[in-house]
Amino acid sequence: xxxxxxxxxxxxxxxxxxxxxxxxxxxxxxxxxxxxxxxxxxxxxxxxxxxxxxxxxxxxxxxxxxxxxxxxxxxxxxxxxxxxxxxxxxxxxxxxxxxxxxxxxxxxxxxxxxxxxxxxxxxxxxxxxxxxxxxxxxxxxxxxxxxxxxxxxxxxxxxxxxxxxxxxxxxxxxxxxxxxxxxxxxxxxxxxxxxxxxxxxxxxxxxxxxxxxxxxxxxxxxxxxxxxxxxxxxxxxxxxxxxxxxxxxxxxxxxxxxxxxxxxxxxxxxxxxxxxxxxxxxxxxxxxxxxxxxxxxxxxxxxxxxxxxxxxxxxx
Ligand code: CP
Numbered sequence: 001x002x003x004x005x006x007x008x009x010x011x012x013x014x015x016x017x018x019x020x021x022x023x024x025x026x027x028x029x030x031x032x033x034x035x036x037x038x039x040x041x042x043x044x045x046x047x048x049x050x051x052x053x054x055x056x057x058x059x060x061x062x063x064x065x066x067x068x069x070x071x072x073x074x075x076x077x078x079x080x081x082x083x084x085x086x087x088x089x090x091x092x093x094x095x096x097x098x099x100x101x102x103x104x105x106x107x108x109x110x111x112x113x114x115x116x117x118x119x120x121x122x123x124x125x126x127x128x129x130x131x132x133x134x135x136x137x138x139x140x141x142x143x144x145x146x147x148x149x150x151x152x153x154x155x156x157x158x159x160x161x162x163x164x165x166x167x168x169x170x171x172x173x174x175x176x177x178x179x180x181x182x183x184x185x186x187x188x189x190x191x192x193x194x195x196x197x198x199x200x201x202x203x204x205x206x207x208x209x210x211x212x213x214x215x216x217x218x219x220x221x222x223x224x225x226x227x228x229x230x231x232x233x234x235x236x237x238x239x240x241x242x243x244x245x246x247x248x249x250x251x252x253x254x255x256x257x258x259x260x261x262x263x264x265x266x267x268x269x270x271x272x273x274x275x276x277x278x279x280x281x282x283x284x285x286x287x288x289x290x291x292x293x294x295x296x297x298x299x300x301x302x303x304x305x306x307x308x309x310x311x312x313x314x315x316x
Contacts, residue, residue, distance in 0.1 A: 051078035056110035088260035148181035171237035
């Protein structure tokens with residue numbers, strides 16, 4: 001007979017499928033998740049695979065795409081969702097509860113947790129105390145692994161491959177967690193070259209540079225127009241106003257790179273323009289009509305990729 005008092009302890013004995021950073025994603029797992037996402041997109045997989053399962057989404061920072069796509073993915077898989085969408089003020093964090101205690105408690109209610117939190121390393125901390133899989137939805141300026149997965153899915157769909165590409169990551173690479181995670185995942189595939197385009201003060205952190213330098217050729221640049229003609233993918237990012245010490249410092253960099261019609265003329269015909277969104281002035285809206293502008297298709301791909309991630313984490 002099952003002793004219900006020991007059941008939670010027994011759950012800790014199994015290896016949980018956490019996804020807290022790009023280090024959890026080796027090439028084989030990436031390929032398998034992208035294949036699974038493609039099956040969901042083509043309608044080739046049972047849409048009710050997570051019926052009876054409950055997902056908790058806990059967001060201590062704002063989100064549109066990540067939260068809605070995870071929640072839509074869970075509903076489309078037949079599951080249900082508990083959501084704290086302004087957890088900083090509407091959960092007991094406002095009374096001083098630690099992240100660890102919140103995760104221990106929510107673990108007892110849900111079958112998986114999707115967490116967005118402003119502190120680097122918060123998803124890994126949550127995974128250490130959780131009794132269910134923890135999936136990072138972004139840990140401050142740290143990483144955003146499922147965004148990087150959907151970025152790879154988009155590149156594969158748009159250009160047909162994930163290797164032997166020259167990819168430019170542009171903008172606020174110091175605080176931009178999506179670009180940081182994407183750099184790490186692109187380095188898992190043969191023959192890729194990275195061009196990191198940022199003002200010196202917004203260069204990508206040494207932690208990521210160190211890990212990718214050994215695996216692929218890396219060029220750092222400050223002039224976007226100069227390198228645009230050499231790229232297969234231009235991944236434009238937002239200057240992250242919320243991460244700067246002061247509004248004055250942010251103003252120094254706002255508008256440093258703007259993709260407009262002139263810049264698009266310099267981008268090769270076969271290339272694509274991506275952006276994790278939201279944008280805040282760094283892509284001129286008329287560019288949306290250019291067939292190479294892939295960012296809304298990219299946002300749509302979040303659904304299939306997050307269905308695949310939830311399915312992997314909970315159904316196996
Ligand atoms: N790309 C992304 O993470 O968007 P949200 O902040 O809207 O979730």
